[in-house]
Structure formats: structure tokens, C-alpha cells
Amino acid sequence: xxxxxxxxxxxxxxxxxxxxxxxxxxxxxxxxxxxxxxxxxxxxxxxxxxxxxxxxxxxxxxxxxxxxxxxxxxxxxxxxxxxxxxxxxxxxxxxxxxxxxxxxxxxxxxxxxxxxxxxxxxxxxxxxxxxxxxxxxxxxxxxxxxxxxxxxxxxxxxxxxxxxxxxxxxxxxxxxxxxxxxxxxxxxxxxxxxxxxxxxxxxxxxxxxxxxxxxxxxxxxxxxxxxxxxxxxxxxxxxxxxxxxxxxxxxxxxxxxxxxxxxxxxxxxxxxxxxxxxxxxxxxxxxxxxxxxxxxxxxxxxxxxxxxxxxxxxxxxxxxxxxxxxxxxxxxx
Amino acid sequence: xxxxxxxxxxxxxxxxxxxxxxxxxxxxxxxxxxxxxxxxxxxxxxxxxxxxxxxxxxxxxxxxxxxxxxxxxxxxxxxxxxxxxxxxxxxxxxxxxxxxxxxxxxxxxxxxxxxxxxxxxxxxxxxxxxxxxxxxxxxxxxxxxxxxxxxxxxxxxxxxxxxxxxxxxxxxxxxxxxxxxxxxxxxxxxxxxxxxxxxxxxxxxxxxxxxxxxxxxxxxxxxxxxxxxxxxxxxxxxxxxxxxxxxxxxxxxxxxxxxxxxxxxxxxxxxxxxxxxxxxxxxxxxxxxxxxxxxxxxxxxxxxxxxxxxxxxxxxxxxxxxxxxxxxxxxxx
DNA sequence: TTGTATGCGTTATCAC
DNA sequence: GTGATAACGCATACAA
Numbered sequence: 001x002x003x004x005x006x007x008x009x010x011x012x013x014x015x016x017x018x019x020x021x022x023x024x025x026x027x028x029x030x031x032x033x034x035x036x037x038x039x040x041x042x043x044x045x046x047x048x049x050x051x052x053x054x055x056x057x058x059x060x061x062x063x064x065x066x067x068x069x070x071x072x073x074x075x076x077x078x079x080x081x082x083x084x085x086x087x088x089x090x091x092x093x094x095x096x097x098x099x100x101x102x103x104x105x106x107x108x109x110x111x112x113x114x115x116x117x118x119x120x121x122x123x124x125x126x127x128x129x130x131x132x133x134x135x136x137x138x139x140x141x142x143x144x145x146x147x148x149x150x151x152x153x154x155x156x157x158x159x160x161x162x163x164x165x166x167x168x169x170x171x172x173x174x175x176x177x178x179x180x181x182x183x184x185x186x187x188x189x190x191x192x193x194x195x196x197x198x199x200x201x202x203x204x205x206x207x208x209x210x211x212x213x214x215x216x217x218x219x220x221x222x223x224x225x226x227x228x229x230x231x232x233x234x235x236x237x238x239x240x241x242x243x244x245x246x247x248x249x250x251x252x253x254x255x256x257x258x259x260x261x262x263x264x265x266x267x268x269x270x271x272x273x274x275x276x277x278x279x280x281x282x283x284x285x286x287x288x289x290x291x292x293x294x295x296x297x298x299x300x301x302x303x304x305x306x307x308x309x310x311x312x313x314x315x316x317x318x319x320x321x322x323x324x325x326x327x328x329x330x331x332x333x
Numbered sequence: 334x335x336x337x338x339x340x341x342x343x344x345x346x347x348x349x350x351x352x353x354x355x356x357x358x359x360x361x362x363x364x365x366x367x368x369x370x371x372x373x374x375x376x377x378x379x380x381x382x383x384x385x386x387x388x389x390x391x392x393x394x395x396x397x398x399x400x401x402x403x404x405x406x407x408x409x410x411x412x413x414x415x416x417x418x419x420x421x422x423x424x425x426x427x428x429x430x431x432x433x434x435x436x437x438x439x440x441x442x443x444x445x446x447x448x449x450x451x452x453x454x455x456x457x458x459x460x461x462x463x464x465x466x467x468x469x470x471x472x473x474x475x476x477x478x479x480x481x482x483x484x485x486x487x488x489x490x491x492x493x494x495x496x497x498x499x500x501x502x503x504x505x506x507x508x509x510x511x512x513x514x515x516x517x518x519x520x521x522x523x524x525x526x527x528x529x530x531x532x533x534x535x536x537x538x539x540x541x542x543x544x545x546x547x548x549x550x551x552x553x554x555x556x557x558x559x560x561x562x563x564x565x566x567x568x569x570x571x572x573x574x575x576x577x578x579x580x581x582x583x584x585x586x587x588x589x590x591x592x593x594x595x596x597x598x599x600x601x602x603x604x605x606x607x608x609x610x611x612x613x614x615x616x617x618x619x620x621x622x623x624x625x626x627x628x629x630x631x632x633x634x635x636x637x638x639x640x641x642x643x644x645x646x647x648x649x650x651x652x653x654x655x656x657x658x659x660x661x662x663x664x665x666x
Numbered sequence: 667t668t669g670t671a672t673g674c675g676t677t678a679t680c681a682c
Numbered sequence: 683g684t685g686a687t688a689a690c691g692c693a694t695a696c697a698a
Contacts, residue, residue, distance in 0.1 A: 001691065001692065010668075010669085011668070011669045013671095013693080013694080016694085024668085025667070025668085026667060029667080029668085043439075043440070043443050044691085044692070045444045047389065047444070047690090048674090048691030049691080049693075050380050050692090051673095051675070051690085051692075051693090052674055053674085053693055053694085054693090056380065066409055072400055072405050076399055076426075079426065080426075086441065089424070091422070091424075093412065106376075108419070110376050111675095112379055112380075249608055253607070272582060275589075276609070334675065343684075344686075345676085346678085346684070347684060349677065350677095350683095350684090357683055357684085358684085359684090362683080377675080378674090378676070380675080381674070381676040382676050382677070383690095384675080384677090384691065384692090
């Protein structure tokens, strides 16, 4: 920077001001500085800049399973807007117990981020207070954190619509595939969707059969296990509501291998769901990442930020996996 | 840090040494310092540390399409080992022209990373020299960069095996679905696999029919377009080799919607390929990310590092999508 | 509008 | 083994 200042015949302070686009620099000197910087192919050291200014220009993103489709979409969406404003994104994948303990033991985010984005996590009170101790704004996607911003869908209403659809098709024995994590804790999303399942059936006068609700680890394998267990029941369900499309894929796989037929409805509208003819509840996942990042930016720039809450719409997408059997045999399935 | 030093009755230099685990500190003072730091719940500022030490503890990862399955797996694999050594991972998604231009225009990696990982990119000579000007070790996955380390499979051999498989099934009119990016540049992987296609057919005495090789943007939609175009030919192929499973998924989708039958073989063994009964060439993607990160670490720590090259094995996985038609009708497909 | 001087929180090079 | 002290490269009150 000194070199640039010398070459432009100004002080380093002026160079700094110019390079950051501050208003109080004359046109003429601005040009001189920019030329000097260009000719020396100089760039500010972000690290030094961060130390001096106290701002990290980084947001920490906490997800439970980074490689799952849903989280990939959220992160990609957030990344697209953060990158646009040259903010860094530091990803923390803390789905399993050891990494989660390490994370909250050391809190590697301390002094490292200007904001935090959490996605579909279930935090304990202690963890929440740890997060708040960072002293930066927090935005949560898919779950609520007291004092934090929030982008989500109405999980209860959406899941209820899914179950209603099965009821409307005449199903009375309806199963559900739910998830839990390594700590046997239900993620908030799982909790809401299960509640909707219970309430909707109960509301329709159908008693809940414990054996029809299976909880498995998230992913295709979990879905396959769950459906296999349901199929071994003396009185198996005629339809199943899976908490996510990936679980539903596993369920479809089990059905295919066993040659049985059970209607299946998923949740998310994964990019492969159309190909697999899976009826599902569509939500715009990438966009939620975009909106959350936008909220984060507002929180970082605004002096006083009052947490906002954004509710995104969902749509029921009807496909062959829940067609009435009579129709299904004649369809493209 | 001063507070800790005061509380422990030592200098900040000793605190720094202790906290970094340097050898020349006595047991006794070490304990005092650690206790003091703990009681003040003190953590070193990574930013200040980086400025003073000159090391960023960060690796930059450059990918063309972060949200595609393949790249997600690579990044997840790399992240798992980098996190273990508390190294940060800065992801740059530069698949489209504008972001690519911005990236090479500003080179935001300058002064920000200790190493670079690139995944399946096709760089121009100018871009390569830009990358090298960063002055840090580079490791490439799925392509070669002169002077850089490399983790990859033998694309030519693997693709050749795929085409051989189709030939062995008796197919003589074999199509290929290939990809290009926004700049109409073929990615190195696409290039190698297409060459294998051409050479293998030629070697079998089958002339190449231009109209059977379709190039589309990567992803399911591209695969669907490609297969639709192939189906409109006067003499359509009886089998198709898709450069990736996601392209193959799109091809399967087109076949399903049109009710036609063409054998399809993909490449990767995507986690959903088994469910879709797709014959494919399996490669261990996550593991390649792990190995690349390990190589990166060696390059960062070792004083003089000579670029290594790692060749990973592939396997042909036979499924229903390439079953002979006679057998297929009797099978689970 | 521009320059001066101090601080940001460490690491590292010396001495002791 | 330990303690001063000078970098590290920039941002920013403050003064001019």
C-alpha cells in the first residue's frame, strides 16, 4: 500500500479511502491512485483489513448434513447472494455427535464471523446461548431460534395437506416415515410434520397406530429400512407419508424390490422426484437460502436490526406414486 | 491476550507459545496459562494470528457447478479432512461466464489462501498462470494442471469400458450424450470420455455418425433434451452412453415420456442410480475429495512439495437399463 | 480533501 | 524457558 501511495504521490490513508470507494476523495487523486494500484497489480490484504476494521466479512453457516440435497440447495442459494457482496461463507457441518461437541466446545466461530445462518437444527438452550454469545445476528432456516430471524414454510399446514391428500384418496391406514438424528433428537422439522400427521388423522376420526410411525436416520437408506419394516406388519399401511423425498425414494426402492404396492407421498420436490413419479409437497429451497442471506445482509449493515420472519408457500404436486391403483395400472407408471 | 498473561503472571509471548503448543514452555507455566485462558474463556483471534504469521489457514476450492451431485461429494470429502485440521474452506462457484470473469478479474484468492483445489475445470493458459501467480500449491481433481497435484480416474479407460459393454450386448448404433459449458468449452472430462467413445467405436470397425453425438449443458434437463433429439433421428440409436448419471437420468425421463426404449449407460454411480436401475461406471467421488485434501495438506506443510498424481479405480455396474430387451421384459424393470 | 499517528491482536526475533 | 519489542498491513480518529 505504501508503494501505491508513493507512486500516486499521496498518503496511505488516501489510498485506503480510494480503494474502499469512500466519498471524500477528489476525482483527480482517485484516478491517480487507481492507476497506481493497477500498475502495481495491488490488492488490499483482506486479513489486515479485517483486523484493522474489526469486521470479518464472513458469515458462518451451520447445517446438520451438508451433502443432503436440501442443505446443498440452501447453501447454494445463500452463497450466490453472499458472493455477490463479496462476503465469505464458512460452512460447519455438525450433524454427528463428535463434530457437534467439538463445535460447541471450541466455538470456532468466535471472532470469526459477522453473522450466523443455521439450517434446520435443533439446538439445546445451552447451545443457543453459546450461539448468542457470539454477539452477531442470527438467521434460521426451517426452525426457530429465539431472537433470530427466520425463513421457513408452514410445516404443519403443508404436512397436513399431504395427509389430507391420502385421506381424500380413500386411505384409512396411513403410515409415516419420520427421522431422528444421532442424538435421537427429533429435528424441529420432523417434529412439526409428525404433529401434523397425528392431528390430521385424529381430526378425521382415525386413531393413531403406533406401529405405523417409523423413525429412521435421514436419507434413502433410512427410507428403505422404514418401508421394509412397515411391510412386515400384519396389517401394513396402504399409503405412507415420508418426511422428505429422499426418504420416499428409499421407500419406493423397498416397494420395487419386494414387488408390493403402497401409495407414497414425499416432501420437498427433489429434482429427481418427477422422474420417479413421486407425489410430493413442493417448497422452493434454493430461494429460501437466497432470502435468508438477504436477511443476514440487512442484519449486518443495519445498525439496529429487528429479527424478521418470512413464510414461504408450498404446493402439493400430484404424481403417479399416489394414484389410485385402478388408474395407476393404466398410467405411465 | 494481555489479560491472560497478567492473570498467569507471564508475558504475552509465553501465552502465545503455550496456546500454540510450542515445545519450549515449562509444564508448570503451561498449566497456569491454560487455566488463566480457560477462566477468561479466551480464544486467539484467528485474524490477528493470520496477519502476524502470514499463513491464512484457508484453502480455496474452485468448482464449476457447486450444486451438482459430483461436486457436492468432492467438496464434502475435502471439507471433512480440512475441518479435522481446522483449516477453512473457501468455495468459489465459477461455472457461468460472469462469475468466472469476475473471479479471474479480481482474483479474490490473492493473499487469502495457503492452497488451491480445483475440480474438473478447463482453464485457459492465462487462467492457469493467474492461478499460479497466487504462489501456493495447487491440486486438481478430475483434470490436469501443469505443476499441480492431481487426483483422478482414467476417464478414457473407464468410458471405453462403458462403450465396450454396449458393443458386447450387440449394439452397433450407439449414441453419446456429452456436455459443454457456457463458453461452449468442453470440460476436460467431457473431452476424454468423448475421445474414448470415438476410439472404441472406431476400433470396433464402426464409423462415427456425427448426428449420434449430442452436446448439451450438464444436468438432467440437458440429458432429456439430448435423448429427445436422438429419438427424432430417422435411424435412432439402440443404445446411448451418457457422460454422467445426471444426464442419463434426463435421458431415462425422455424415454419414459415417449414410451420408447433405448439402452442407457451412465457414469458416476450417483446415489439414486440403483433405484433407477441405471447401468453405470462407478467411481468413488467423496474419497477423491478426501485424498485431494490430504495431498493439499502435505503440500502446505512440507517445505518443498513435488506434485503427486493419484489414479483411482472405476467399476462397471450392470443394471437393468442396459439389459437386452428380451431379458428386460421379464426382469424387475 | 488530504496527511499523521495510533491501534487492531497476534507472531517472531531477538536477547536474557 | 522467558520477556521485551518490532513487525504484520491496513483503518480511522484527528488534525491540517
